[in-house]
Amino acid sequence: MSDGSSARLAGVLRTWIATAPPGARLPSTRALVAQHRASPGTVQQALRALSTQGLVESRPGVGTFVRAVRTARPPDYGWQTAALGSPRARVRTVPPALRSAANDVVALHAGYPDRELLPERLVRSALARAARGEPALSRAPAAGLPELQSWFAHELGASAPVGTTPPAPGDTVVLPGSQSGLSSVFRALVPGGGPLLLESPTYWGAISAAAQAGVRVVPVPTGPDGPDPEELARAFEETGARVLYAQPNYANPTGAQWSSRVAQQVLDVVRSRGAFLVEDDWAHDFGITTTAAPLAARDDGGHVVYLRSLTKSVSPALRVAAVIARGPARERVLADRGAESMYVSGLLQAAALDVVTQPAWRTHLRGVREQLRARRDLLLASLREHAPDAHVEHVPAGGLNLWARLPDGTDVEQLVHECERSGVLLAPGTEWFPAEPAAPFVRLNYAGPDPGAFPAGARVLGEALERVRR
Amino acid sequence: MSDGSSARLAGVLRTWIATAPPGARLPSTRALVAQHRASPGTVQQALRALSTQGLVESRPGVGTFVRAVRTARPPDYGWQTAALGSPRARVRTVPPALRSAANDVVALHAGYPDRELLPERLVRSALARAARGEPALSRAPAAGLPELQSWFAHELGASAPVGTTPPAPGDTVVLPGSQSGLSSVFRALVPGGGPLLLESPTYWGAISAAAQAGVRVVPVPTGPDGPDPEELARAFEETGARVLYAQPNYANPTGAQWSSRVAQQVLDVVRSRGAFLVEDDWAHDFGITTTAAPLAARDDGGHVVYLRSLTKSVSPALRVAAVIARGPARERVLADRGAESMYVSGLLQAAALDVVTQPAWRTHLRGVREQLRARRDLLLASLREHAPDAHVEHVPAGGLNLWARLPDGTDVEQLVHECERSGVLLAPGTEWFPAEPAAPFVRLNYAGPDPGAFPAGARVLGEALERVRR
DSSP states (O other), X not given: OOHHHHHHHHHHHHHHHHHSOTTXXXXXXXXXXXXXXXXXXXXXXXXXXXXXXXXXXXXXXXXXXXXXOOOSSOOOOTHHHHHHOSXXXXXXXXXXXXXXXXXXXXXXXXXXXXXXXXOHHHHHHHHHHHHHSGGGTSOOOTTOOHHHHHHHHHHHHXXXXXXXOOOOGGGEEEESSHHHHHHHHHHHHSOTTOEEEEEESOOHHHHHHHXXXXXXXXXXXXXXXXXXXXXXXXXXXXXXXXXXXXXXXXXXXXXXXXXHHHHHHHHHHHHHTTOEEEEXXXXXTOBSSSOOOOGGGGOOSSOEEEEEEOTTTTOTTSOOEEEEOOTHHHHHHHHHHHHHHSOOOHHHHHHHHHHHTSHHHHHHHHHHHHHHHHHHHHHHHHHHHHOTXXXXXXXXXXXXXXXXXXXXXXXXXXXXXXXXXXXXXXXXXXXXXXXXXXSOEEEEESSSSOGGGHHHHHHHHHHHHHHHHO | OOHHHHHHHHXXXXXXHHHXXXXXXXXXXXXXXXXXXXXXXXXXXXXXXXXXXXXXXXXXXXXXXXXXXXXXXXXXXXXXXXXXXXXXXXXXXXXXXXXXXXXXXXXXOOSSOOGGGSOHHHXXXXXXXXXXXXXXXXXXXXXXXXXXXXXXXXXXXXXXXTTSOOOOGGGEEEESSHHHHHHHHHHHHSOTTOEEEEEESOOHHHHHHHHHTXXXXXXXXXXXXXXXXXXXXXXXXXXXXXXXXXXXXXXXXXXXXXXXXXXXXXXXXHHXXXXXXXXXXXXXXXXXXXXXXXXXXXXXXXXXXXXXXOTTTXXXXXXXXXXXXXXXXXXXXXXXXXXXXXXXXXXXXXXXXXXXXXXXXXXXXXXXXXXXXXXXXXXXXXXXXXXTTSEESXXXXXXXXXXXXXXXXXXXXXXXXXXXXXTEEOEEGGGGOSSSOSSOEEEEESSSSOGGGHHHHHHHHHHHHHHHHO
């Protein structure tokens, strides 16, 4: 190889680059060798020279590309400020619970179960089957695959008491994840700017969806047995609200499960106000010492609009959920979904249905119950030992989280920051309050990776709490 | 088998049923045989008796289930009328272009390409790979898989002229289909109740998304070369709009591709008004005699918000699309997507990326181009011969549709109905107009199943036209 020949080749390529669009791919080394009768070494030397001059960039294993011409001016999008005006809603882009974590941290912040809690074998074989079948290449109906609609309806109907008509398959609308359902249900049921009652604390995704749907959130305090029915009745009366959003089973973040009595009283209030209860049964598959008992199963008057997701229990890659609603409410939701996304990938629907109708699915769920119990108890014990000031007032009977109250006056943001510096991620409780937090809280997820690190994580939390309070 | 023993068994089961929830599954025949030491025939006789009494229903191959107690009253959801009030937007649930068709009809109404135009082998093997890989069980980042973001940015950047900075991978937000992008972009860029300029005619899905996003649509007439830039400037001025939605390449329904001159003039108008052009490049992969030339590639000032979908060209089951936007506009869109659906299935993203980065993808697209050309020409010839009054004023250089003008005064709805009775489905042009239609039109899709039936379909249309005009 001679420097002269590589410089000549670089010159030829420079001319080519001058007329090529930025991002254009250069011929492969092999092609350049053949075209220019040069040795591979010469070609590589020429490319290195061009790279040093900033004319090309090579991406290992992909190829070499013409670099974008960097204009001298930095981009100026200032004109967008006037064009965009104020945002319709202030929505956080990436909430703490969705942050990705490095491998070497103790991740107690996330909202998703770890890989080991997922039915990996079932998911992979279901996807492989779906890849070979009809759903890989066809469009699914707007309301979902009929078989999956039936499955969702049947799951809910199975716990309907005698005398209550269970939902029909046609009452189901399949969704690409339950977050999409929240937005659609709020848009469909609450007039623009109208009031929406929420438990406080409640799921941050619901607070986000409410902001995006342009509704006014009205917090209703809630406890380990559910909201106080009298407070709730007053909130309906004072605001004229017609919709309450709630998580009666293993609420996120508190883990509370409404008592049967409160559930009945809330239903009575909702009915007497001619209102809707949007029941988000997000943790249906995550009971530990009890089983989720959907309120929707007790209602055949169209008052409960029910959301159930498979994303967390089957796989975060199989984003499939459903809303079950009756009467005109269901039509409104379906119309909104049509305008929003038309239909849900039939491939994901078929694979999800395949997973949940395998006999091994029930076995898997029983295993998850035991794993969650062990993880919950380990995290509880770790906190008691190493961070006694992070007080879990209510041991959840299901779900994925502990909701720990901190001593009054604790600066939660600073605490979270301190823990993060020591390699422990927590979610500040602030995210779960539609209004001002009632007290300082953190949410600790016991379904994340590496439960063996729970004691170490609790120790970091305990020490950080001491430092922050000093 | 004795009648006595089957009656006894039926009695036992009746007691069980009385306390079981409707829809509960009875033990299998085999299990009943074992539990009650009865013969299979006895068990089946008992089940038949219960079925005759309306207590259970058996679904062949699935099992026997406790029947829902039919309450005497029909469901009354009348209270919902007051609770729901008027809908925020009047959105059609299932537009004609999404209707499913039986196998024995000539389906010229649909908006999706037929199976034979899809890269079936690539899709199936990509899905099989994805099913075995990491994406089957993990959560994708909110803005999409980085490799797929890069691919979308690179595809657009590849046609950027020298001196224009191509988009960066981080300017991309991956979407679960481009319909979701329309809703989000309109919500993100147009204030509630604010004006949105649309070409007329334009894609019905955009009209739907605009209604759902609560924006006011302002139609701007458009022709085979694009909208008249002066009309457009006037519309911006008169309404104070800051956003124009358009399909500059192979518009749906007309197939129009803007001339380079009009494209430049529209960009100039948009820039001078400090406005956004939402460019929906829906048919990027469906050029026939030309190639799609995105306007977004010419803009690095953040004025063009670009939408590109893979759903139609890869597979309707791989709902993956992207929006590319720069500056604060991109942040607004991402925030809306977060509140709406958090993230897109990484499995679908990985599989879509796999398909479009295979060498065979380019070969496939070349084949599609030839097939579309043949299909388009066959449908054109069929219309000329059998339905000369359905006049295609502009032969599209790409896309999936012919836009046929009918004689003035034709009752389009009646025509569509007449054709349907003869087994030919068409889409009435009315759907594509944001306001009153300029004239009677039908949209005829040449990408549907069985192009061999195009002559027969055209004959039915010709005859129906004669009957309707009589």
